[in-house]
Amino acid sequence: MAAASGSALPTVADRDALWEALGWRPEPAQVERFGALQQQLREWNGRLNLTRLVEGDDYWIAQVFDSLWPLVPLLSGPHRDQPLELIDVGTGCGVPGLVLALALPQARLTLVDSVGRKVEAVRAMAAALGLEQRVCLRCERIELTGRAPECRGRFDWAVARAVARAPVVAEYLVPLLAPSGRALLYRGQWSEQDQADLERACHQLRARIETVQRRELPGERGLRHAVCLAPTASCPGTYPRAVGIPAKVPLGQAV
Template sequence: MPADPEPTAAAAANAAESDGAFASPTPELWQALGWAPDDNQRAQFLALQQQLREWNGRLNLTRLVEEADFWIAQVVDSLWPLLPLLRERPEAPLRCIDVGTGGGFPGLAVAIALPNARLTLVDSVGRKTQAVQAMAEALGLAERVELRCERVELTGRQKRCRGQFDLALARAVAAAPVVAEYLVPLLASGGEALLYRGQWSDDDQAELDRALALLKARVSRREQRELPAGRGLRTALTLQPVAPCPAQYPRAVGVPAKLPLGA
């Protein structure tokens, strides 16, 4: 696996000074990401920001709504781990699931960036799923985006969800071994799970590896990147099944978080 990068203080300071350059969807923003949307996708991202403003005023979904908070900490952070897919197979008809979608990220950003993907977004808070469903409809994504209001431990045992997805995503949900237990049972043969993390240590890796041994999966790729404008280090971990996930996973609601696998 690649070694962790060592960002310098000078680089972070320079990036922070350029924060204003990423306050809107300028060419510099997409250049920093390494992928550029077409005109329709650009319009959808702008509409997504407006929808988030409107719903955030009612429900306080997220504080990351304006300027670089939205364009870097929401859009870029959602999409950068998917760059190989965006560049090589943007039209792929993937079946994707976003676990713990909250205010709709990364799921809605992925739905815009991958126009043939079908997204299932899961969250246990009804007012959030209702808001995200309304946003998806306003963006013209309703035919490809399904909301499920339930605990993901239940999702992983539903016949129409277990073992059905090409790509399972989770961003800022729980500790890595817990998220792995949520995602791996959802994967189809050949599917991948993507864990969005921040800092990542050898101890973190060891804990995750112990959990994955029980789930019959492995880390196939680890990538790290500094977000633009000094927004911090991000780690993306890609998991792949090596055999069918044992039927006892995910365990009952609440158990994965209370008793993480491999702890």
């Protein structure tokens, strides 16, 4: 896809190629709202420097496509019209959370970030997109979210993109899952060592690695992996550990 960097939407041909590569085609109104999100990111990026990925392919491939590709079965399957509960941990500029809210019209999203200015910007973007009834923002460390009674064990999907090492992210996400829920870790590279570290962490969290998907993004935008975790039992109450400990002493390496 080769969209002009200054346009809100790619050309029709480019859009068709993008959705064909994705394996899911949004409604025209959804495409327009993805464009509206791009404009919101442009406006807020000028104030807060939220993300450099706001123009052309940077936005449509590295933000929209990359947010959606691991969840295409959810977008096109019977779950699409169900009121799923999702949580985006470390939402930053609101991606993938706001993208998923636009793609899943019945879902409710909780977006978590510890940086107040980012949270307020994303809250404003959600309101501008008409998502305020389905998108909830929490400004706090995720270790606290995982212990909050209204969040623990609640979500159908918990996702995190570019947050921390995989064992750390697993400790953030697994406590949030309902018994039938899934955790999705968006990763770049993925090695056998990464797999082994995460498996050890999952054992302690009472979860398992269900799938590891691998994909080259269109436009030579790089290799991506999507790691899906499933609970095997209730997550022990000791997790997540106190603020800062998961990152300092990752479960996969703890002695």
